[in-house]
Amino acid sequence: MKIFKADYVFPIHADPIKDGVVTVDDEGTIISVTDQPPSGTDPATITRLDGIICPGFVNTHCHLELSHLQGKITEGEGLINFIKNIQLIRNSDPEEVEAAAIKADSDMYESGIVAVGDISNSNATIALKAKSKIYYHTFVETFGFTPEKAESVFENALALAEQFKSQPCSVTPHAPYSVSKELLKLIKKYSDDNPYKNLISIHNQECEDENKFYRYKLGSFNELYEHFGIDISYFKPQARNSLQSILPLLTNKQGILLVHNTCTNLKDIYFIKRFDRRINWCFCPNANLYIEGSLPKVDLFLDQGFNITLGTDSLASNKKLCILSEMSTLQAKFPALTIERLLKWATLNGATFLGIEKSKGSLEAGKQPGLNLISGLNSDLMITADTKVRRLL
Structure with missing residues (x-):
């Protein structure tokens, strides 16, 4: 299991989540998308990222x-x-x-x-x-x-x-x-x-x-x-x-x-x-x-x-x-x-x-949509010359 936390998570099918958390299994299947890590999670196992997480x-x-x-x-x-x-x-x-x-x-x-x-x-x-x-x-x-x-x-x-x-x-x-x-x-x-x-x-x-x-x-x-x-x-x-x-x-x-x-x-x-x-x-x-x-x-x-x-x-x-x-x-x-x-x-x-759309396009439990991290946006979440995308999964 992998746990990612970012400034925002954009599930796409639902509203963005500030300080959102995405949990996936070893095969990249979404387990949960919430505003809190799963209960009992060791904070050391959470990957903290600057930027927004979105689907592939x-x-x-x-x-x-x-x-x-x-x-x-x-x-x-x-x-x-x-x-x-x-x-x-x-x-x-x-x-x-x-x-x-x-x-x-x-x-x-x-x-x-x-x-x-x-x-x-x-x-x-x-x-x-x-x-x-x-x-x-x-x-x-x-x-x-x-x-x-x-x-x-x-x-x-x-x-x-x-x-x-x-x-x-x-x-x-x-x-x-x-x-x-x-x-x-x-x-x-x-x-x-x-x-x-x-x-x-x-x-x-x-x-x-x-x-x-x-x-x-x-x-x-x-x-x-x-x-x-x-x-x-x-x-x-x-x-x-x-x-x-x-x-x-x-x-x-x-x-x-x-x-x-x-x-x-x-x-x-x-x-x-x-x-x-x-x-x-x-x-x-x-x-x-x-x-x-x-x-x-x-x-x-x-x-x-x-x-x-x-x-x-x-x-x-x-x-x-x-x-x-x-x-x-x-x-x-x-x-x-x-x-x-x-x-x-x-x-x-x-x-x-x-x-x-049943497998890709949004961050929903059971899907394998891939995960991207977009960094370098400005404070209004606008794309800048410094904006980059990194594939997480």
């Missing part, structure tokens, strides 16, 4: 297989150039890809991450995930904006998902601008036929040109399709944003994670409320700044009744895979975000989306 973090959006691209793509060149560069240099020596992914997995574990929603376009991370101390849910991503290729793209995705079958796995669309309506309909049918077994994660409204393309068929996406030799003559302007255009084509049987949301507006949020869809949001602020130099209008999403989570995106678009770093960026831009709210986004909300 949940990273709901990552691209582990792109870890070898760290530092290889110039910052601030926009989404279109980012996509071109990714396709140009993503293929590399398999040993380099594997080594970088293994290091990234280890770094995430050390930074207090206990679970990851990871995007995969190949089988490069299967063996790594099978051995990892981190829980992974793999989203096998589909690309195919040409309608006639929908069937073959979908079958290839199913074949890759079969290779991941011993691990939690879904087949999911990449983004509105890269998946045809025909392919979306195939994924919807598959999701509808497999309730609670095919979570959806889709990149959403990462730049203004995505909405411009859907509304008017204008902007830089036309040049992107030309660059890749994709004939989009069939596509007609939808007279509405990309999110509003594809939402009716998404399943209402599964949880849906909309990732990035850099250019999502209040009309989009109200539009979603008109539909019976299990929408969750994921913010990856450091990747947004790396690629587009802008952040989502986070204030619009608050108190709207949606589940909000955090992600890191990949090392191609981020300097490190660290949830605390994402929290820090958000609080610096939106000071009204309390540590309590950010921690819920970083833990229980992510666990809830991934369907692992």
Whole structure:
């Protein structure tokens, strides 16, 4: 048995506890979370810590297989150039890809991450995930904006998902601008036929040109399709944003994670409320700044009744895979975000989306959520330049 006492304990599902005490067994299972040590405890056996104790973090959006691209793509060149560069240099020596992914997995574990929603376009991370101390849910991503290729793209995705079958796995669309309506309909049918077994994660409204393309068929996406030799003559302007255009084509049987949301507006949020869809949001602020130099209008999403989570995106678009770093960026831009709210986004909300809230995401008796110590907060429990996270369990 191990007993930890800190300035505050944040159970997440309940109010923070000042001078809180967390007791766990040797396997990391929570025994109790209280304001007093268990009766009869020898004070010498209590580990006293400065800072706050919280559950392990949940990273709901990552691209582990792109870890070898760290530092290889110039910052601030926009989404279109980012996509071109990714396709140009993503293929590399398999040993380099594997080594970088293994290091990234280890770094995430050390930074207090206990679970990851990871995007995969190949089988490069299967063996790594099978051995990892981190829980992974793999989203096998589909690309195919040409309608006639929908069937073959979908079958290839199913074949890759079969290779991941011993691990939690879904087949999911990449983004509105890269998946045809025909392919979306195939994924919807598959999701509808497999309730609670095919979570959806889709990149959403990462730049203004995505909405411009859907509304008017204008902007830089036309040049992107030309660059890749994709004939989009069939596509007609939808007279509405990309999110509003594809939402009716998404399943209402599964949880849906909309990732990035850099250019999502209040009309989009109200539009979603008109539909019976299990929408969750994921913010990856450091990747947004790396690629587009802008952040989502986070204030619009608050108190709207949606589940909000955090992600890191990949090392191609981020300097490190660290949830605390994402929290820090958000609080610096939106000071009204309390540590309590950010921690819920970083833990229980992510666990809830991934369907692992019975074991992770909050400090409750019987769970094994991992324990993190966050130190270096100021007197108002705001993140500072000195704030650090240390994994306790």
